[in-house]
Amino acid sequence: MKEALVAARHLERVFDLGSERVRAVHDVDLELNSGWLLAISGRSGSGKTTLLNLLGGLDTPSSGTVSFQGQELSKLSESELNQLRRHRIGFVFQSFGLLPLLSAFENIEIALRIGEWKRGERESRVEECLALVGLAARAHHRPYELSGGEMQRVAIARAIAPHPSLILADEPTGELDLATGTEIFNLLKQITRKEGVGIIVATHDIAMAKIADETRQISDGTFVS
Ligand SMILES: Nc1ncnc2c1ncn2[C@@H]1O[C@H](COP(=O)(O)OP(=O)(O)OP(=O)(O)O)[C@@H](O)[C@H]1O
Ligand SMILES: [Mg+2]
Structure with a gap:
């Protein structure tokens, strides 16, 4: 069987705020292959950014695992994780960051x-x-x-x-109009084909998400479709 580019198993991230526990992500299983555009859509506060941060090794799950090409992120040293983020994962944000x-x-x-x-x-x-x-x-x-x-x-x-092998894009069309956002989504799809990279895009826009090869909908921290 082909090894997934990224695989998440029973992923959970709980934020403990003293009096309150926020289960930002829970019971998430996901697989992404190279050359594939996956959209994660959900409303504000549904857990999209938290999930992308876990998948990109920017944050650590409370339980569950993230594997990158078969390597479990929790088993990497800090310097190995840095190397992975620097060389094998690309990040795109809503506000461009230029x-x-x-x-x-x-x-x-x-x-x-x-x-x-x-x-x-x-x-x-x-x-x-x-x-x-x-x-x-x-x-x-x-x-x-x-x-x-x-x-x-x-x-x-x-x-x-x-x-990189993987690109994580958090609301890359959030500051763009519908037509421009659609162009950006189509461009990301072309890039998966031309560069063989896997891309995960978080968006609150369900119409835009439909351009992707696959869409998963997240609500209250877990996939509902
Ligand atoms: N560092 C943190 N500490 C405490 N709670 C957090 C933290 N980060 C996120 N949360 C909470 O986790 C939940 C999910 O937040 P997240 O930012 O992942 O949502 P989102 O889907 O990206 O929302 P948006 O579309 O507005 O960007 C929210 O209830 C949020 O308040
Ligand atoms: Mg977000």
Whole structure:
């Protein structure tokens, strides 16, 4: 049987706030294969961000396991986990997270510098990623010279540049209009095919989620479909 890219088993995350216990995620089982776009849809507070943080090793489950290509995250050392987050997982956020003084090209290149890519290899990979997201003509624009949709394309190019196996995108269309958001979802789908990466997108927009290969709906911390 093919090994899943990411597998979560009986995942639970409880936040203990003294007087109150919040079960932000519970009884979650999930598998994602490479080349696949999975959308997790649910209303505000349903547990989407908490779940993505657990899957990306940014947070630790209260119980249950997350495995990445067969490796259980809880068994990795802190430095192994850092390596995994740095080299094998890309993150995309609602607010783009671009550095304002750097051009689109430089914002993408940063991910490769962090990944310790050699200078000569960085330039061609950045150009390839700009082309992949349809922004070859905007390479030297700074974020304030780009539209919201274009900024999100740069953020996606930055996430994909170091050849991660998995991209986690938390509400990447939250600040975009419906038409632009739809374009971004379609772009993510194309990227799963072209780059062979697995992508999980959290969204509150059920219509948008339907573009994905598969949609799971989360409510009060657990999948209801
Ligand atoms: N660090 C934390 N400490 C305590 N409670 C938390 C923490 N993070 C999240 N929660 C709670 O867990 C639940 C799920 O939150 P989460 O941020 O995962 O939802 P979400 O689906 O991403 O919402 P949104 O669509 O608004 O981003 C909420 O009740 C929230 O208040
Ligand atoms: Mg959230």
